[in-house]
Amino acid sequence: MANNTPQAVRGTQDIFGADAEAFAFVVETFERVRKLYRFRRAEMPVFEKTEVFSRPLGETTDVVAKEMYSFEDRGGESLTLRPEFTAGIARAFITDGWQQHAPLRLATHGPLFRYERPQKGRYRQFHQINAEILGAAEPQADVELLAMADQLLKELGIADGVTLQLNTLGDPDSRDAWRGALVDYFSAHKDALSEDSRDRLERNPLRILDSKDRGDIAIVADAPPIDDFLTRGARDFFAAVTHGLDAAGVAWTRNARLVRGFDYYRHTAFEFVTDRLGAQGTVLGGGRYDGLIETLGGQHTPSVGWAAGIERLAMLVGDLAEAGADVSVVVEDDGALDFGTGAVTLLRRNGFSADLFATGSPRKRFDKAVKAGGKTILALSMKDAAPQMRFKGEDAACEKISAILADYVKSAPDMK
RNA sequence: GCGAUCGUAGCUCAGUUGGUUAGAGCGCCGGUUUGUGGUACCGGAGGUCGGGGGUUCGAGACCCCUCGAUCGCCCCA
Structure with missing residues (x-):
C-alpha cells in the first residue's frame, strides 16, 4: 500500500494524539510561566543567512557546519535552517535596534533543524522552548532566568529526579588560565587518554571533562578545577548567582566539570539533568554568552539564556489523555x-x-x-x-x- | 560518520531446522442479539511479509545492497 507513497524524511516526526497533547501542554505551560516572569514574546525566522549561525561557532565551524541544514537560494546566497534560537535573536538584537529595550527578556519556541543521527529524544527537526535576557550583565539576570526554568519544570510536574547542575566558566582571563592548565594536565596524561579525547585535546580540550570513557573519567577526576583560576570578579559573580538561587529557593548542585565548548560563553553554565532519558539526559540547558553578540558585529552585550527540547520534556510529562467531549x-x-x-x-x-x-x-x-x-x-x-x-x-x-x-x-x- | 538490534494486515504480534492457497487478537465495516444500552454471536474488507538483487526445485524465513526504526558512540550551538 505504501509502496507508492513517499516516506517521511528521516528524523522528522508526526506528533499526534496523546503525544501531541503532552507537547501542547509543555508549550502552554511555558507560555504561562514566561508571562509570570515578564518575558516578552518573539517570533523569529526559521532560516537565516548561514553566517548568522556559522560565525559565532568560530574555528569549530568546520565540524559543526556538517550538522547544519544549509542550502543556496535562487540568488546563490547560502541560507541555513536555524539549528538554535540564540544566534538569530542576537542578529535581530543588532539589526532591529533592540538595544533600546535592554535589558530585554525574550521567550520563543518552535522548530529547529540539525543534520544528526536520530536517537531517543533527538530528531532532525525538533522543537525547543527558549528564554533569553539580553543586555544584562548582573548576576541577578542569571538568577531570574534559572528561577523561571525551575518553576517551569515544577509546573510541568517533572521536577522529581531532575537536578540543576551549575558551574562557572569564569571571565575570559579565568577561562584562558584554566584552559591552559587543562591542556598541560591532559597533555601530561596523553597516553592514558582515549583516542577520542586525544583528538579533543587538539580540537576542544574542555570537552574531555565530559567524556564517557571510563579511563578518561579517572583522569578527569584529578584535573585542575576552574576554582583555582577564577579571578576575584569571576568568583564574586558566581557567588552572587548561587546566593540568589538560594534566596529564590532554587535547588542546585555544583558540577565543576560542566562546560560549554564555545568561546563566547562566560561565567554561568547550567543544565537540568535527569537520569530517565538514557544518553540524552539534559532536559534544559544554557548559560551566559557575553561574547556572542560581538562576534556578529554588535556592541559588547552581556546576555544569558537557556533552551529546552519540547520532545524530551513531553516524554517526561508522559502521555496525556485526550479529553472526551462535554x-x-x-x-x-x-x-x-x-x-x-x-x-x-x-x-x-x-x-x-x-x-x-x-x-x-x-x-x-x-x-x-x-x-x-x-x-x-x-x-x-x-x-x-x-x-x-x-x-x-x-x-x-x-x-x-x-x-x-x-x-x-x-x-x-x-x-x- | 561508526556499531548493535530490528522491519509480517490500521495497531500489537505469531509464523516451527526454507516446503502447499500467510495467521491470531484488537480495531474497522455490515448483520443478528440486547434496548438507559460500552454485551454476545455471525459475516466481511484489509498484506506483492520495508524496497531491490541473489542462492534454491521452492524464501516471510538464508546471503548482499538499500531505505527506515530503536539503542549506544562521535557531536551537541
Missing part, C-alpha cells in the same frame, strides 16, 4: 439527523465541546459514543415522526444542556 450527540435514527446537526452546533456555540455520531450502523452509534468517552450522551431517535431526546444518566450537565436546547426544541417544527 457532550456526545448520537443520531440513532437518520430522521433525526437535521435536528442533531442543529443541536450539536448550538451546544458548541454555548461553549460545550461536542461530537456528533451519525454515521455507520445506527444501532451501533450509541456504543461508539460510549467508547469515545464523552461526559454526557444525548441520544436522538424518532417517535411518531418526531425527534426524541434522551440523556444517559442524570446530572447537572444534562440540565444545562436541556436549558441550552430548550428554545431550539420549541422552534423545531416537528418536535413536541
Whole structure:
C-alpha cells in the first residue's frame, strides 16, 4: 500500500494524539510561566543567512557546519535552517535596534533543524522552548532566568529526579588560565587518554571533562578545577548567582566539570539533568554568552539564556489523555439527523465541546459514543415522526444542556 | 560518520531446522442479539511479509545492497 507513497524524511516526526497533547501542554505551560516572569514574546525566522549561525561557532565551524541544514537560494546566497534560537535573536538584537529595550527578556519556541543521527529524544527537526535576557550583565539576570526554568519544570510536574547542575566558566582571563592548565594536565596524561579525547585535546580540550570513557573519567577526576583560576570578579559573580538561587529557593548542585565548548560563553553554565532519558539526559540547558553578540558585529552585550527540547520534556510529562467531549450527540435514527446537526452546533456555540455520531450502523452509534468517552450522551431517535431526546444518566450537565436546547426544541417544527 | 538490534494486515504480534492457497487478537465495516444500552454471536474488507538483487526445485524465513526504526558512540550551538 505504501509502496507508492513517499516516506517521511528521516528524523522528522508526526506528533499526534496523546503525544501531541503532552507537547501542547509543555508549550502552554511555558507560555504561562514566561508571562509570570515578564518575558516578552518573539517570533523569529526559521532560516537565516548561514553566517548568522556559522560565525559565532568560530574555528569549530568546520565540524559543526556538517550538522547544519544549509542550502543556496535562487540568488546563490547560502541560507541555513536555524539549528538554535540564540544566534538569530542576537542578529535581530543588532539589526532591529533592540538595544533600546535592554535589558530585554525574550521567550520563543518552535522548530529547529540539525543534520544528526536520530536517537531517543533527538530528531532532525525538533522543537525547543527558549528564554533569553539580553543586555544584562548582573548576576541577578542569571538568577531570574534559572528561577523561571525551575518553576517551569515544577509546573510541568517533572521536577522529581531532575537536578540543576551549575558551574562557572569564569571571565575570559579565568577561562584562558584554566584552559591552559587543562591542556598541560591532559597533555601530561596523553597516553592514558582515549583516542577520542586525544583528538579533543587538539580540537576542544574542555570537552574531555565530559567524556564517557571510563579511563578518561579517572583522569578527569584529578584535573585542575576552574576554582583555582577564577579571578576575584569571576568568583564574586558566581557567588552572587548561587546566593540568589538560594534566596529564590532554587535547588542546585555544583558540577565543576560542566562546560560549554564555545568561546563566547562566560561565567554561568547550567543544565537540568535527569537520569530517565538514557544518553540524552539534559532536559534544559544554557548559560551566559557575553561574547556572542560581538562576534556578529554588535556592541559588547552581556546576555544569558537557556533552551529546552519540547520532545524530551513531553516524554517526561508522559502521555496525556485526550479529553472526551462535554457532550456526545448520537443520531440513532437518520430522521433525526437535521435536528442533531442543529443541536450539536448550538451546544458548541454555548461553549460545550461536542461530537456528533451519525454515521455507520445506527444501532451501533450509541456504543461508539460510549467508547469515545464523552461526559454526557444525548441520544436522538424518532417517535411518531418526531425527534426524541434522551440523556444517559442524570446530572447537572444534562440540565444545562436541556436549558441550552430548550428554545431550539420549541422552534423545531416537528418536535413536541 | 561508526556499531548493535530490528522491519509480517490500521495497531500489537505469531509464523516451527526454507516446503502447499500467510495467521491470531484488537480495531474497522455490515448483520443478528440486547434496548438507559460500552454485551454476545455471525459475516466481511484489509498484506506483492520495508524496497531491490541473489542462492534454491521452492524464501516471510538464508546471503548482499538499500531505505527506515530503536539503542549506544562521535557531536551537541
